[in-house]
Amino acid sequence: MAEFVLVAGAWLGSWVWDEVLPPLRAAGHGTHPLTLSGLAEKQGAPAGQQTHVQDIVGEIERRGLRDVVLVGHSYSGIPVGQAAERIGDRLTRVVFVDSEVPVDGRSFASGWWQGPAALESLLADNGGYWPPLSADDLDGQGLTDEQVARLTKGFTPHPGATLTEPAVLARPLGELPTTYVKCLLDGPEPNDTVAGLLSSEHWRLVTMDTGHWPMVSQPAELARLLLAAAA
Template identity: 80%
Template sequence: MADYVLVAGAWLGSWAWADVVSPLRAAGHGTHPLTLSGLADKRGVPAGQQTHVQDIVDEIERRDLRDVVLVGHSYSGIPVGQAAERIGDRLTRVVFVDSEVPVDGESFASGWWQGQAAFEALITDDGYWPPLGAAEFDGQGLTEEQVTRLVEGSTGHPAATLTEPAVLTGALGDLPATYIKCLLDGPEPNDTVAKLLTSDRWRLVTMATGHWPMFSQPTELARLLLAEAA
């Protein structure tokens, strides 16, 4: 059986996977939702980009997990992709859920669609990226209740994790990977992901929902994740 390590995106913690965990465990798999440093119940813990990479590697090594399906959503695809190449033969597959992917020497901020300066202008004086308000979840296939859960559960995201560069030692396209594209958030993966998908080790799966499928379609997301351990 596989061990799923689940890492949510910006502003979120392990709690975000609550509706996905049950079907994975019911199928007999180990399931390990992870909160990254500086977020949710770990708010206030100092964190940079490499702190988040180490959070993931440490969780896998501490638990001596094998046959790991490593899942990264949104922002967390960046540290997840780095961690995937550092855990060696413990990795079965890395799954990127509508996520960013790491580019060596680049950061989340440097890949921001409006440019790095525009992103850095969003950071508060105390060094956090503020969570989204309810209206910013419109058009993502979420119910009012789901939006409320997201808004109430989110915490500010430590800026250093978003501005520090990724460090890759190999080619990301050489990892066994699946990219799940959530179509309400845009019909096509970005150019970096599209290039990676030309690798015979990568495959593309789509979901007819928005950017937060662990809330909007948790049962379908769990079904897709279970297929990655087959």
């Protein structure tokens, strides 16, 4: 049986996986949803990029987990990808859910659509935090009004240093056994970095006909894909 370690994206805590966990547990797997430092119930804790990597590695080591399926959503793909190589033979598979992926020496801000300086300015204007999205920002993502309300109520400001510190990778990410889940309502194609990695024999692509938060919009289908990844 696998041990699923699930890490949510920006502004979110472990609560966002609540509807995904029951099918995984019913299949006999362990589930370990994780809130990263500075978010949700851990608001106020100092956090940089490497803090988040250590949050993940530390949780796996503290619990003595093996046969780990490490799941990262959105922003958290960056620390998850770094943690995956650091846990060695504890890892069974990485699953990136519509996520960013780490590039050695580059940060989340490096790929910001308006350029790194624009994101850094936004963080400076908001006390060093990335402000959460509004309900209007979630239009077109396959969410019901109730699901939008659940997300926006749960969002907390995201610590900016986690977005501007560079990733550190010791070996190519394409060597890790990986499933990439692309959510089609958030864009039909993976970004260029992911597209390049998908040429690796160790990576495979699956798609979901929903938006960027499938653990909320289609939790049963996401759980099915996670179970398939662990098989």
